[in-house]
Amino acid sequence: MATEPRLPTNTIVKPDKDTFLNEENPFEAMMLRFDRAAELLDLEPGLYKVLRHPEKQIIVSIPVMKDNGEVEVYTGYRVLYNTSRGPAKGGIRFDMSVTLEEVKALAAWMTWKCAVVNIPFGGSKGGVVCDPLEMSASELERLTRRYTAAIIQILGPDSDVPAPDVNTNERVMAWIMDTYSMHVGHTTTAVVTGKPVEMGGSLGRREATGRGCMFVTKEALEHLGMPVEGTTVAVQGFGNVGSVAAQLLHREGCKIVAIGDRSASIYDKNGIDVDDAVAYVAKHRSLDGYAKGEIISGNDLLTLDVDVLVPAALENVITTKNAGSIRARIICEGANGPTTAAADSILDENGVFVIPDILANAGGVTVSYFEWVQDRGGYFWTEQLVNERLRDIMVNSFQDVLTLSKQHKVNMRTAAYMLAISRVATVHRLRGIYA
């Protein structure tokens, strides 16, 4: 195979915190990290260009009949970033903040995430600009089905497999699976993951992302010589990822001193009864009104004097504005993109050990992969087996990234990108570029 000339290093933008056009543009943040890793890997110019572009970007208009008989039209996106290693894999988000730039970044992160944990998927993501909390269940169902129909050509177990993300859940996945199956004429369970267990979902999938966060946090604590017992933790975001991470870290012996969601943040230095808070949210849909602790602001939660901070809500919550005030020794990025690229160097300077999103929250896609394997094999695993295999993958991936970070004297994020990009690049080299 002919080797391409190396890229002159001056054509790669370095992630210098002073060179940001828009710190909070998630795609730009992803690209700056990508560039840094690509430069260290000395990636050849052709591949560098290929990996900087999403393969496919789809924008759809989604008409939905509201309960009052009026028609509303929503905008939806689906981006396939890279499928060289296998079918595209990525969640669907329903939120007013969804933008194409965000979906592109999330699709790229899915590509690197699947590669970091070495599962045979590419990366994609989808989103619909809507406020699901303002919609009835039947409106949400019509929105989901119409969005599925609009992107159906690219969906499929061998091409693109959605999963839950912010404001989507098992029920939404069931509607997508049903709509797809109706269109193709036969039941196709493997077209989505994160489905209800009764219809081909995997045991352990719902808890997988939070469980993965727990495994890598324990690895980080061990690496830094910190005991698990009594470790203080603050968790931002109390949905699927944050609440499970809090529950499982609590069960391992950590003290969860703060939790927060979009409605409220609560602090108790003696430790919060996480199971009680989960039960409250199950009943009331949010932490609003949960009075068992001191009410603090969302930003105060992020800057608490704790051992571990788990941002598990949305992106861009740790920026140049507050990174210098972060007092946690470890950040476990449960959310995708919670830290801006400009904030990375501030955290580095202050010695904060960051477990990057593409590693920390990869437990979800790992068990999604297990679900897809089980659907295609028609044979289902016990929860214990799922959790054991998840643990192996998370622990081994953490150690692979740590080893690379020591070898190259880079932080965990750059090491994770290097590992991911080198795996994707290897497959591209083997397949050749169809240009």
Ligand code: NAD
């Ligand atoms: P979710 O909808 O279940 O929960 C989101 C939580 O964040 C809610 O508690 C919400 O109130 C809170 N939140 C929203 N805005 C906030 C704000 N401004 N301040 C504080 N809290 C706020 O979503 P989720 O599935 O838990 O996803 C959370 C993050 O984890 C997202 O970044 C998502 O992309 C990422 N993620 C999710 C999975 C998964 O399997 N669900 C996997 C990998 C990564």
